[in-house]
Amino acid sequence: MSESPPALASLLFVGVGVFNATATWLDVLLGGLGLPDAGGPLIALMTVAGIAGAAIVPGVAARHDRRRTVLLLTPLTVIAAFAVIAAGPGRVVTAVVLAVAGFFLLAGLPVALDWSEARAGEGDAAITTALLLLAGTSAGWCSCCSWSRSSPSRSPASSRSPP
Amino acid sequence: MEPLIAVPVAGLLAIAAVTVPGVAFAAFLPSRADVATGDA
Numbered sequence: 001m002s003e004s005p006p007a008l009a010s011l012l013f014v015g016v017g018v019f020n021a022t023a024t025w026l027d028v029l030l031g032g033l034g035l036p037d038a039g040g041p042l043i044a045l046m047t048v049a050g051i052a053g054a055a056i057v058p059g060v061a062a063r064h065d066r067r068r069t070v071l072l073l074t075p076l077t078v079i080a081a082f083a084v085i086a087a088g089p090g091r092v093v094t095a096v097v098l099a100v101a102g103f104f105l106l107a108g109l110p111v112a113l114d115w116s117e118a119r120a121g122e123g124d125a126a127i128t129t130a131l132l133l134l135a136g137t138s139a140g141w142c143s144c145c146s147w148s149r150s151s152p153s154r155s156p157a158s159s160r161s162p163p
Numbered sequence: 164m165e166p167l168i169a170v171p172v173a174g175l176l177a178i179a180a181v182t183v184p185g186v187a188f189a190a191f192l193p194s195r196a197d198v199a200t201g202d203a
């Protein structure tokens with residue numbers, strides 16, 4: 001084992017948690033910013049962009065040994081993206097920003113898994129991957145459940161009015 | 164800023180804020196991934 005898995009696990013805890021929190025709350029948050037019903041399509045756009053990123057970025061990062069650069073750029077991109085969205089730039093800019101954030105955010109997972117295998121070696125690759133995915137899944141559970149408990153009146157399910 | 168607008172802005176900034184530790188975690192990573200360690 002090397003020193004990388006704890007940092008990678010922490011990184012995935014943040015990354016997967018942020019994606020799940022975004023998927024859970026974006027509809028409510030954008031509705032409050034004057035973009036009702038924009039959350040669903042924008043989450044779909046973010047996911048599609050992320051699938052493209054996951055297909056493109058890991059190979060490029062591995063070929064040029066820029067995995068660390070990608071994993072540094074990913075949270076920085078997300079921070080900048082949500083700061084821009086918080087300013088209320090409108091539907092088009094929000095869509096573009098979310099697509100860029102999703103492109104890097106979802107690409108971060110395969111880059112981290114690729115890193116862990118390269119770093120830990122074949123013998124430890126399976127257990128390292130399992131621990132990393134456990135860390136990421138834990139984050140999703142924590143972000144959704146704890147935030148829902150803390151703000152039940154603003155949870156996505158309760159925010160939708162009956163037809 | 165009206166309270167109704169401040170809540171979603173705070174939520175979006177909170178998502179950005181919880182991402183900040185990710186930068187620190189990534190900074191802890193070594194510069195190269197493919198350095199042989201352990202049984203590699």
